[in-house]
Amino acid sequence: MAKLLKILPGPCYASHKVIILLLTGITFTFHYCYWNPKSQHVKSLLAGTRTAVGESHTNYLQPDALTPSRRDVLVLTPWLAPVVWEGTFDIDLLNAQFKLQNATIGLTVFAVKNYMSFLELFLRSAEKYFMAGHRVNYYVFTDQPELVPQLPLPGGRRVIVLRTQSHQRWQDISMQRMGAISHGARQRFLKEVDYLVCADVDMEFRDHVGVEILSSLFGTIHPDFMAVSRYSFSNERRPESQAYIPEDEGDFYYIGAFFGGSVAEVYRLTEACHQAIMIDKANHLEAIWQEESHLNKYLLYHKPTKLLSPEYMCDHDLLQDMQHRKKLGLSNIVRRIRIFALLKNKEVKSNNASQKVQSTDGR
Numbered sequence: 001m002a003k004l005l006k007i008l009p010g011p012c013y014a015s016h017k018v019i020i021l022l023l024t025g026i027t028f029t030f031h032y033c034y035w036n037p038k039s040q041h042v043k044s045l046l047a048g049t050r051t052a053v054g055e056s057h058t059n060y061l062q063p064d065a066l067t068p069s070r071r072d073v074l075v076l077t078p079w080l081a082p083v084v085w086e087g088t089f090d091i092d093l094l095n096a097q098f099k100l101q102n103a104t105i106g107l108t109v110f111a112v113k114n115y116m117s118f119l120e121l122f123l124r125s126a127e128k129y130f131m132a133g134h135r136v137n138y139y140v141f142t143d144q145p146e147l148v149p150q151l152p153l154p155g156g157r158r159v160i161v162l163r164t165q166s167h168q169r170w171q172d173i174s175m176q177r178m179g180a181i182s183h184g185a186r187q188r189f190l191k192e193v194d195y196l197v198c199a200d201v202d203m204e205f206r207d208h209v210g211v212e213i214l215s216s217l218f219g220t221i222h223p224d225f226m227a228v229s230r231y232s233f234s235n236e237r238r239p240e241s242q243a244y245i246p247e248d249e250g251d252f253y254y255i256g257a258f259f260g261g262s263v264a265e266v267y268r269l270t271e272a273c274h275q276a277i278m279i280d281k282a283n284h285l286e287a288i289w290q291e292e293s294h295l296n297k298y299l300l301y302h303k304p305t306k307l308l309s310p311e312y313m314c315d316h317d318l319l320q321d322m323q324h325r326k327k328l329g330l331s332n333i334v335r336r337i338r339i340f341a342l343l344k345n346k347e348v349k350s351n352n353a354s355q356k357v358q359s360t361d362g363r
């Protein structure tokens, strides 16, 4: 500016020129910032941030750096992934943060052959407890679309029925889920939802299951292997299988009935497991616990960013153990049963007789 003033003829003329130049500059800057799409983007991001601070003002207990949330269980893995237990999170706080993402959650479930009989309880209980207040797409894979129960759903929640193959063996029905989910992710889930949760159908939601489970990649600790050494995990031990895990490896034993994450991460996981299953098949091999074995292999070498405690998949054995401890006046590590794995009678598994879904704890 000093240089510019030197070459201008008179003081009055100079000040006019400067004002005009300044005005042009201001107008140009304003238009550039307003109409430039990148700056629009920044503006909307900033707008979000302002609301964020306002909206996330919920009242909650101050976290204390010297007081752990739970003393009786592991709440953080050595790779710094949280383990979700009752008492470790504040759901109001998490919900307020999650709302800012404006995200939709997909829940995949398979109801093939007579496992269709589990679907109604699955959906009804999910409507009560799964991601209440958030947008959910239920992706129901089935060979019998006409039998999918029609439930009244509130806005933002819908059931999408996808046709899938049936197989003679239950093992094949169970295993092919990996390929079907990875295909579905590529075809539509990536466009339609932000997170994917993949569940078995033979289960009931019995308590809150919300956004505390969401992360890039999460797995659930199998209730029967919660307190078991890695040598006793039910991993695939034949080195010829793609699911092979040596005895001296393994962090946790994850259950195949509940896992998830961002759509991209679930796509990577399911595609990798599907490919591994195909290679095994070409070599006439089937892993000891089918896709669960492949899931365990994947999660050993691609560490999950969050782990769910067995609250998220309690089974009959754990329930009995809990009831027993309660009778003895002992405290329980699992304080809430959020998801319950239903007991099946043999006929369901072998796909023979028609059956009724049974509640296993006398309810």
Ligand SMILES: CC(=O)N[C@H]1[C@@H](OP(=O)(O)OP(=O)(O)OC[C@H]2O[C@@H](n3ccc(=O)[nH]c3=O)[C@H](O)[C@@H]2O)O[C@H](CO)[C@H](O)[C@@H]1O
Pocket: 109, 110, 111, 112, 113, 114, 115, 116, 170, 171, 173, 174, 175, 199, 200, 201, 202, 256, 257, 288, 289, 290, 291, 292, 349, 351
């Ligand atoms: C405790 C136990 O034994 N767990 C194993 C057993 O779980 P599960 O006994 O829980 O397996 P499952 O019979 O529930 O099958 C898995 C899922 O596949 C679907 N499905 C299966 C069969 C069928 O005819 N129709 C159908 O829709 C359905 O969504 C079901 O929930 O078997 C799985 C299958 O590999 C895993 O190996 C598990 O580790």
Ligand SMILES: [Mn+2]
Pocket: 200, 201, 202, 257
């Ligand atoms: Mn199951």
